[in-house]
Amino acid sequence: MAATQFVVNGLLVGALFAAVAVGFALIWGVVDIINLAHGEMVMLGGYTSYWVLSLVTGNAEGSPLLFLATVPVAIGVLFVVGYALQRTLVSRVIGTDIFLTLLVTFGASIAIQQLALQAWSANPRSIRVAFADPSLTVAGVVVPKMKLVAFVGALVLTALLFVFLKQTRTGRAIRAVAQNPEAAALVGIDVEHTRAMTFGLSSAIAGGVGSFIAVILNIQPQMGLIYTLKSFVIVVFGGVGSIPGALVGGLLLGSVEELVAGFVSSQWTLAVSFSLLIVLLVVKPKGLFGEGVNE
Amino acid sequence: MSTETDDSGLLRSVFPPDQIDRLFRICDAHGWKLILAGAVFGALPPVLGLQSGYYMTVLSEMYLFAILALSWDIVGGQTGYPSFGNMAFFGIGAYTTAILVKDFAVAFPAAFVVAGLVATAFALVIGIIVLRLRGHYFAIATLGVLLAAQQVSRNLDITGGASGKILLETPSGTEFYYLFLGVLVAEAAVIYYLSGTRFGFVLNAIRDDEGKATAMGFNTTYYKTAAWMLAAMFTGFAGGAYSLFNTFIDPQTAYNGAWNVELIAMALLGGSGTVAGPIIGAFGLHTVIEVVETYAVGWQLVLLGLAVIVTVIVIPKGLVGSLREYASQMEYYKHGGMAAADDSADTDDSAAGGDSP
Numbered sequence: 001m002a003a004t005q006f007v008v009n010g011l012l013v014g015a016l017f018a019a020v021a022v023g024f025a026l027i028w029g030v031v032d033i034i035n036l037a038h039g040e041m042v043m044l045g046g047y048t049s050y051w052v053l054s055l056v057t058g059n060a061e062g063s064p065l066l067f068l069a070t071v072p073v074a075i076g077v078l079f080v081v082g083y084a085l086q087r088t089l090v091s092r093v094i095g096t097d098i099f100l101t102l103l104v105t106f107g108a109s110i111a112i113q114q115l116a117l118q119a120w121s122a123n124p125r126s127i128r129v130a131f132a133d134p135s136l137t138v139a140g141v142v143v144p145k146m147k148l149v150a151f152v153g154a155l156v157l158t159a160l161l162f163v164f165l166k167q168t169r170t171g172r173a174i175r176a177v178a179q180n181p182e183a184a185a186l187v188g189i190d191v192e193h194t195r196a197m198t199f200g201l202s203s204a205i206a207g208g209v210g211s212f213i214a215v216i217l218n219i220q221p222q223m224g225l226i227y228t229l230k231s232f233v234i235v236v237f238g239g240v241g242s243i244p245g246a247l248v249g250g251l252l253l254g255s256v257e258e259l260v261a262g263f264v265s266s267q268w269t270l271a272v273s274f275s276l277l278i279v280l281l282v283v284k285p286k287g288l289f290g291e292g293v294n295e
Numbered sequence: 296m297s298t299e300t301d302d303s304g305l306l307r308s309v310f311p312p313d314q315i316d317r318l319f320r321i322c323d324a325h326g327w328k329l330i331l332a333g334a335v336f337g338a339l340p341p342v343l344g345l346q347s348g349y350y351m352t353v354l355s356e357m358y359l360f361a362i363l364a365l366s367w368d369i370v371g372g373q374t375g376y377p378s379f380g381n382m383a384f385f386g387i388g389a390y391t392t393a394i395l396v397k398d399f400a401v402a403f404p405a406a407f408v409v410a411g412l413v414a415t416a417f418a419l420v421i422g423i424i425v426l427r428l429r430g431h432y433f434a435i436a437t438l439g440v441l442l443a444a445q446q447v448s449r450n451l452d453i454t455g456g457a458s459g460k461i462l463l464e465t466p467s468g469t470e471f472y473y474l475f476l477g478v479l480v481a482e483a484a485v486i487y488y489l490s491g492t493r494f495g496f497v498l499n500a501i502r503d504d505e506g507k508a509t510a511m512g513f514n515t516t517y518y519k520t521a522a523w524m525l526a527a528m529f530t531g532f533a534g535g536a537y538s539l540f541n542t543f544i545d546p547q548t549a550y551n552g553a554w555n556v557e558l559i560a561m562a563l564l565g566g567s568g569t570v571a572g573p574i575i576g577a578f579g580l581h582t583v584i585e586v587v588e589t590y591a592v593g594w595q596l597v598l599l600g601l602a603v604i605v606t607v608i609v610i611p612k613g614l615v616g617s618l619r620e621y622a623s624q625m626e627y628y629k630h631g632g633m634a635a636a637d638d639s640a641d642t643d644d645s646a647a648g649g650d651s652p
Contacts, residue, residue: 110556225552270442271450281428
């Protein structure tokens with residue numbers, strides 16, 4: 001029974017990883033940049049929710065609805081941050097050496113993380129939501145209510161992004177730029193703006209997930225790197241540019257980590273997931289979901 | 296192009312490109328003498344009476360970072376494989392000496408040599424796997440190696456777990472000063488020597504176009520792995536000395552991800568792909584970081600992040616690379632420059648093209 005419980009826990013958390021990874025994959029696929037500051041967007045999203053709630057209630061505690069109301073705020077704020085990041089920094093290194101793009105985003109990641117550390121101290125914080133207890137129990141498996149809310153929230157965010165990319169004009173522009181920036185420019189798409197939109201959307205979804213993470217886990221300024229790396233593992237696993245791939249990869253990574261944490265020790269999760277990543281990179285570098293280009 | 300000429304008019308009259316160019320030529324022609332002079336100059340402070348204390352430690356750390364930056368550059372700058380995991384070799388070297396000296400009572404010099412060898416052996420195993428990857432994948436895989444190594448050290452008993460190891464009976468500060476200086480000079484000499492050999496040229500060829508290098512019949516895997524092992528050896532030596540120098544080692548200091556960025560920033564700031572660049576970058580950036588650490592504790596990493604961003608955007612070729620480009624404008628003007636297309640450049644051409652041989 002323990003294994004089922006671990007897998008359920010893994011799936012619940014895995015959906016959050018997947019939603020973060022989807023944003024990461026979006027930038028990678030469209031702008032061809034590995035955004036090493038992606039995890040920092042999760043962190044900032046979490047803090048946005050935390051501070052908004054603190055401002056309203058005084059102690060970062062509130063009813064579920066009040067908390068859910070802060071999620072769009074985090075999404076909006078992070079959209080602006082992502083858009084600005086692309087416009088001010090990343091656009092200057094697009095098309096140069098891969099290594100330079102990695103360094104710029106890594107530099108941004110360190111700067112954001114350390115500024116957050118200076119501003120908010122290293123203490124882990126979390127948002128407490130009123131109806132968190134008791135947990136639901138389904139066939140002997142314990143499901144904390146907020147984890148379920150976060151799970152659904154992450155899936156909704158992923159689905160919204162998917163629909164946005166498929167249905168809207170901006171979404172089509174983003175996919176056009178992913179396929180061929182020059183041709184996209186020729187048909188009148190503002191490539192720079194579209195790329196910045198991509199960054200904004202990707203950061204927004206990461207920020208929304210950050211809010212949920214602030215409820216079910218906790219947030220602190222240096223949490224970002226782990227989420228960036230997990231996103232990378234997931235994207236490599238699922239194949240670059242594939243949203244379903246990222247979803248499956250996220251759920252799988254969550255399950256594997258929970259199983260390792262449950263049966264071995266939570267100390268080993270990172271080592272195990274990275275060993276898996278390296279094995280996967282060597283054995284099947286294209287990812288499980290094929291050739292990768294987003295259509 | 297023409298606006299650039301206007302902007303740099305003052306710069307050009309203070310530091311004429313042909314003078315810079317001449318300086319580079321002198322440096323290129325007397326590389327060995329410069330390395331020797333650096334070694335002698337570096338050996339002076341303890342002789343002149345600086346035996347221990349803050350400045351001694353800072354100087355030793357500067358050499359340490361220069362070793363790390365130079366090692367990173369063998370693979371990152373010369374071969375074009377940007378590693379974010381070099382500190383794994385550092386940690387392995389650090390733990391090797393710490394364990395040998397403390398738990399097995401091995402003499403430090405022997406443990407130091409073993410540290411370099413263990414790091415090299417580890418690099419061989421890891422290199423065979425990760426050097427098959429390129430670009431983004433390589434960068435993140437090496438970062439993964441670093442984090443996995445850190446977590447392994449945190450969980451093992453022999454490494455002292457998360458609380459680390461305290462090392463009390465260590466050689467004096469002066470000995471470490473000379474040790475770091477010695478390793479740095481040796482490394483600079485090796486890289487300078489290699490940069491003129493077939494080995495060095497093949498590494499640069501791999502950076503420029505690995506496919507073509509393979510097509511020319513070079514076994515690139517062999518060269519990449521050898522360069523990676525060379526870098527690991529010197530990083531392992533640095534780590535091996537560092538654990539006793541610091542008298543304390545734990546997973547956080549041994550596999551310090553921030554240091555990994557720091558040494559990349561140093562190599563890049565100075566000019567990657569050169570011998571002098573990483574050393575200059577390490578001395579410069581470490582001085583700045585040390586000053587910030589003294590006057591504004593806690594802000595040094597913010598500064599590091601900003602320094603990385605500014606370097607990448609303003610001088611992506613680094614100090615040495617940008618200067619070299621500036622100096623080579625001389626060549627450009629000598630061969631006519633824009634004069635053929637643009638009359639206004641004519642005077643500039645004759646003024647700058649004066650007397651260089």
